[in-house]
Every structure is written in structure tokens, then in C-alpha cells.
Amino acid sequence: MADMEFTAWFGKLKLGDAGELEDCSLFDKDPEKLAGLVVELHGNVQDVPLQRPDLREVALESCFVELDEDYDVLLRDVCIRAAKSQISQTDTDDSRIIQAVQALDDIDKNVNELSERLFEWYGRYFPELEMTGEELARFISAYGSRANVPEGHALSEKASQSMGAELSFADEELLRALANNICSLYDTRRYIENYINTSMGSVAPNLCNITGASIGARLISMAGSLQKLAAFPSSTVQVIGASRALFKHLRSRAPSPKHGTIFNNPVIKNAPWWQRGKLARALAAKISLAARTDFYSGELSPSIKEALDKKLDSIRQANPNPPKREPKAQPQGKGGKKTHRGKRKGGKR
Amino acid sequence: MSVKELSRGIYELNLDDRKMLATRNIMPGLSVYGERLIVDDGTEYRQWEPSRSKLGAMVLKNFEIPLEPDSTVLYLGAASGTTVSHVSDMLTDGLVYAVEFSPRTMRDLIQLCDQRPNIIPILADANKPQSYAHIVEKVDVIFQDVAQPNQAEIAAINSKYFLEEHGHLMLSIKSRSIDTVASPKKVFKEEVRKLESDFDIEFEVLQRKELDPFHEDHLGLVARMFVDDED
Numbered sequence: 001m002a003d004m005e006f007t008a009w010f011g012k013l014k015l016g017d018a019g020e021l022e023d024c025s026l027f028d029k030d031p032e033k034l035a036g037l038v039v040e041l042h043g044n045v046q047d048v049p050l051q052r053p054d055l056r057e058v059a060l061e062s063c064f065v066e067l068d069e070d071y072d073v074l075l076r077d078v079c080i081r082a083a084k085s086q087i088s089q090t091d092t093d094d095s096r097i098i099q100a101v102q103a104l105d106d107i108d109k110n111v112n113e114l115s116e117r118l119f120e121w122y123g124r125y126f127p128e129l130e131m132t133g134e135e136l137a138r139f140i141s142a143y144g145s146r147a148n149v150p151e152g153h154a155l156s157e158k159a160s161q162s163m164g165a166e167l168s169f170a171d172e173e174l175l176r177a178l179a180n181n182i183c184s185l186y187d188t189r190r191y192i193e194n195y196i197n198t199s200m201g202s203v204a205p206n207l208c209n210i211t212g213a214s215i216g217a218r219l220i221s222m223a224g225s226l227q228k229l230a231a232f233p234s235s236t237v238q239v240i241g242a243s244r245a246l247f248k249h250l251r252s253r254a255p256s257p258k259h260g261t262i263f264n265n266p267v268i269k270n271a272p273w274w275q276r277g278k279l280a281r282a283l284a285a286k287i288s289l290a291a292r293t294d295f296y297s298g299e300l301s302p303s304i305k306e307a308l309d310k311k312l313d314s315i316r317q318a319n320p321n322p323p324k325r326e327p328k329a330q331p332q333g334k335g336g337k338k339t340h341r342g343k344r345k346g347g348k349r
Numbered sequence: 350m351s352v353k354e355l356s357r358g359i360y361e362l363n364l365d366d367r368k369m370l371a372t373r374n375i376m377p378g379l380s381v382y383g384e385r386l387i388v389d390d391g392t393e394y395r396q397w398e399p400s401r402s403k404l405g406a407m408v409l410k411n412f413e414i415p416l417e418p419d420s421t422v423l424y425l426g427a428a429s430g431t432t433v434s435h436v437s438d439m440l441t442d443g444l445v446y447a448v449e450f451s452p453r454t455m456r457d458l459i460q461l462c463d464q465r466p467n468i469i470p471i472l473a474d475a476n477k478p479q480s481y482a483h484i485v486e487k488v489d490v491i492f493q494d495v496a497q498p499n500q501a502e503i504a505a506i507n508s509k510y511f512l513e514e515h516g517h518l519m520l521s522i523k524s525r526s527i528d529t530v531a532s533p534k535k536v537f538k539e540e541v542r543k544l545e546s547d548f549d550i551e552f553e554v555l556q557r558k559e560l561d562p563f564h565e566d567h568l569g570l571v572a573r574m575f576v577d578d579e580d
């Protein structure tokens with residue numbers, strides 16, 4: 001009964017019961033504005049009647065364009081503009097996080113090399129100084145030669161009694177410059193980390209909620225995009241979670257990860273060994289779900305974390321004791337075989 | 350060199366006893382993805398590698414290709430436009446709407462659109478035809494190569510919204526994106542069944558053939574939307 005409204009790229013159409021055109025109000029013939037509209041309509045999907053007049057005919061009849069050819073030319077122009085602006089918008093999201101994660105890695109690599117150089121070099125002048133990394137760089141940046149360590153400083157005694165060589169003025173300037181650079185790399189590193197924290201909160205709030213920003217960002221980066229991570233089955237999440245790159249990132253001294261690095265978090269690390277596999281699987285499943293929710297809706301849904309916590313609790317309660325060795329092995333053995341079979345199948349293809 | 354027209358706008362060149370598939374380059378001098386340009390008698394052709402294009406393979410598998418110079422085509426899964434560029438060559442008086450949902454890939458496709466006058470790029474998800482119904486008119490042919498588990502459904506809903514009565518649907522079905530373990534034959538059979546009976550529009554399957562050796566585990570299919578003429 002009621003009239004249907006349908007927005008085409010060139011105007012608003014009012015349609016009758018059978019989809020026939022009743023009225024048409026045209027938009028401005030400005031390609032840039034029309035492109036903005038086209039993009040908007042990609043996002044806010046409208047109800048589209050199956051019975052509707054042909055767009056080209058309406059555009060011609062309403063004199064929006066005069067010739068068939070004009071229709072093609074203008075529509076092409078509008079759609080190219082629209083697609084370009086959509087692409088530049090997508091560049092703001094997970095792809096920037098991936099760049100940031102990779103920048104962190106680059107900085108780490110450089111900072112480690114430079115810090116080692118600084119350590120070795122400065123060690124000739126002050127071998128008793130037991131500092132490395134950022135602490136060392138900050139120290140050198142502040143004092144330069146050990147002769148400048150002021151009276152009353154915790155290290156002043158060590159400094160004055162050091163068996164290290166004298167530091168010439170030229171060398172001191174050089175070492176200070178190097179140390180300053182290293183300090184500023186550390187500053188940048190913190191800056192990027194903050195950036196990742198804030199952007200993860202908006203790009204992948206659910207993932208963030210489950211794994212924390214930095215691991216979440218790392219998972220996106222390893223998958224290639226949030227979309228890809230969302231498409232992975234949770235078994236794959238478990239595998240990339242176990243990868244060395246992620247492990248390295250945590251810079252923990254724990255021995256090589258049994259259930260994957262994302263599972264190196266206290267929930268699992270502090271659990272008794274017989275619960276860990278199950279806990280890890282539950283965590284991977286929720287990471288998957290979180291990534292999907294982030295990709296498709298983008299809204300934080302606290303229920304994922306709640307469900308995870310519940311699930312973890314129930315696993316703990318259901319498995320209070322270590323399994324007995326032989327007698328109960330039957331059903332468990334089956335479960336184990338299943339995963340193996342899955343693996344072999346994958347291998348064959 | 351001899352030139353034979355296999356279908357409207359699709360040629361077989363015989364060059365020193367080597368046969369190759371080609372289309373007439375509507376933008377002479379420009380190669381799109383590194384393909385060879387061959388000039389014969391003042392006409393420039395672009396070599397079309399069937400192993401890089403499902404549509405090219407369908408030509409060599411003797412499908413009847415329902416494309417005419419003035420066709421309007423909706424192409425779902427345009428990727429960076431390898432095949433779309435050849436379709437664009439064929440449509441000297443037509444238009445192709447190229448839908449692709451990966452922004453990354455769309456970047457390359459846009460460069461192609463910038464060069465050619467008859468490709469309209471659309472960055473959208475083929476699962477949601479409503480999201481581009483404000484742009485796409487009724488089309489004569491839908492070509493779909495999306496490698497998604499719900500390929501049949503995507504084809505059906507797009508046909509419902511955009512295909513002319515008696516228009517043609519050309520489909521490339523990749524068995525592994527539907528079921529990674531089932532035998533391709535079984536998957537194909539099921540997809541054809543779905544297409545013929547699962548949706549509220551009907552298709553008459555005109556031709557179906559696997560695309561080997563050009564593409565393993567892919568089925569090519571041409572169907573016509575079936576319309577009850579009785580009412």
C-alpha cells in the first residue's frame with residue numbers, strides 16, 4: 001500500500017505498489033557529492049524492492065542525463081571516486097596497526113644491536129657498570145664519562161675507583177650521541193605501543209578484551225588482517241598463537257611454549273598441566289569469536305569475556321585431579337587420534 | 350598469422366603454428382598484466398592466458414559464451430581485473446560492473462578502470478546485492494568467480510536483483526572453497542542441484558564442464574534464468 005522509497009545514485013525514487021515510478025527527485029550533478037552518497041549507501045544498506053524501474057531509463061527520462069553515453073561516463077566517474085575514497089578509509093584500520101607492529105619489530109632489532117654496541121664500547125671505560133639496554137643508554141646520555149658521576153650518586157664510588165680507561169672528549173661526545181639516539185628509539189617504541197593500545201581499542205575491542213592490545217595486534221599482524229584472523233578456524237589461531245614470532249615478542253624466559261604463546265598468559269601458565277590443553281582450546285575458540293565479532297560488528301560485547309571466564313572455571317572444576325594413566329585412556333585416546341587424523345588429511349592435500 | 354573469431358569478440362590467433370586465445374585491445378599499446386600484444390593487419394590483440402582466467406578456460410572448453418559487444422555485465426569477484434580486462438575488450442559498446450570486496454585488490458582494479466571507459470568499479474560484498482542496487486542496472490549477464498562456500502546463493506540473490514529475464518549466469522565453482530575434503534564431483538553435483546531448486550528463482554543449466562587442465566577442481570557453468578512465461 002504505502003509508497004516505497006528507493007535511493008539510486010542520481011536521485012530518490014518514489015515507487016508505487018508494483019514498483020512503477022511515481023516520482024523522482026534528482027540529486028546535484030556534482031560527481032564528488034554523488035560519490036559521497038554512493039559510499040554512504042554501500043554502508044547503510046537500504047531495503048531494495050525487487051520490482052523497481054530500470055535505473056538507466058529513469059535517469060534518461062528524468063533528464064538527469066541526456067544520452068546513454070553520458071550515463072556511463074558520469075556513473076564511472078562517480079564510482080571510481082567512491083571506490084578510491086572507500087580505499088583510503090580502510091587504510092585507517094587494521095592495516096595501520098599492522099604497520100605499527102612491524103615498526104615495533106624494526107625498532108627492537110635496531111635498538112638491540114645498537115645497545116650491544118654501546119655496551120661493548122662503553123665497557124672499556126667503565127667495566128664495573130652493570131647496566132644494559134635502556135638503563136645504560138639513559139646513564140650515558142646523562143653523564144657521559146664516569147668522571148661526571150656526581151658525589152653522592154649510588155655509583156659514584158664505583159665510578160671513581162673504576163679500572164676502566166680514560167674517556168677522551170671526542171669519544172665521550174660520540175658515545176653520548178649514540179646513547180641519545182637509543183633513548184629516543186625507546187621513547188618512540190613507547191609511543192607506538194600507546195598508539196597500538198588506543199587503536200586496538202577501537203578496531204578490535206573484543207580481541208583486546210580477551211588477549212590484551214599488544215598480543216591482539218600481533219595476532220592481526222600475523223594473520224595479515226583482522227578479516228583473515230576472523231576467517232581462521234580456532235585451531236589455526238592456536239597454531240599461530242604458538243608461533244615463535246609471538247613468543248619472542250613476549251620476551252619471557254619461559255621454556256618453549258607448549259600451548260602457544262598467547263596461552264602463555266597466567267590463566268594457562270599457572271594451571272596444572274592436565275588442564276592446560278583444554279584451557280588453551282577454550283581460549284583459542286574465544287579469540288576466534290572475538291575477532292569475528294570485531295570484524296563484523298565492531299562493537300564490544302562483554303559477554304565473550306564472561307563466557308570465556310565461565311568456561312575456564314568449568315574446565316578447572318571438571319578436572320580437579322590429574323588423569324590416571326592407563327584405565328581411563330580409552331575415550332581420551334580417541335580424542336587424541338581425531339586431531340591426528342585431521343592433521344594427516346591436511347598433509348595429504 | 351591467421352585469426353579466427355571463436356565467439357563474439359574472442360579470437361584464436363595462429364602464430365607460427367602456435368595457437369593462442371586473444372581479445373582485441375580497445376586501448377592499443379597498453380598491456381594490462383604483462384600479457385603479450387600482437388598486431389595483425391592494423392589490429393592489436395591481447396593474449397589471453399586460459400590458465401589465468403576461468404572465462405578464458407571456458408572458451409577453450411567450448412562453452413557458448415553469451416557475451417555480445419553491447420552486453421551489460423555484472424562481474425562478481427573481479428580481483429585485480431585480469432579477466433575483467435578481456436571482458437572490457439569484448440564490450441565495445443557495453444559496460445561491466447566489477448564487484449570486488451577486498452580493498453587491497455580494488456586498488457589495482459581502479460587503475461584498470463582509470464584506463465578503460467567501460468568498467469565501473471564497486472567495492473562491496475557480493476553477499477549483499479542491496480548494498481550496490483543503487484548503482485547497478487538490470488544486466489544481460491552475471492559472471493561470478495568469488496571462491497566462497499555459498500557461491501550458489503550469491504549467484505541466486507544477485508540474479509534475483511539484477512539479471513534480465515532470460516539473462517545468463519556464468520559461474521566458476523571452486524570445489525575446495527565449498528568443501529575441502531569431499532570429492533569435487535560430488536560438490537559440483539550438489540551445487541548444480543542447489544542452483545536448480547533451492548532458491549525462489551529458477552535456472553536452466555545450459556552447459557557445465559570442469560575446467561581442467563587449466564584450473565583443477567573448478568566447474569564452469571552457464572545457466573539461463575528461467576521465467577514462467579505463462580502468466
Ligand SMILES: C[S@@+](CC[C@H](N)C(=O)[O-])C[C@H]1O[C@@H](n2cnc3c(N)ncnc32)[C@H](O)[C@@H]1O
Pocket residue numbers: 401402403404425426427428429430431432433448449450451454473474475476494495496497
Ligand atoms: C578467484 S578470484 C577472481 C579472479 C578473477 N575473476 C580473474 O579471473 O581475474 C576471487 C575474487 O573474489 C573476491 N571475493 C570473494 N568473496 C567475495 C564477495 N563476497 N564479494 C566480492 N568479492 C569477493 C576475492 O577477493 C577475490 O579477489
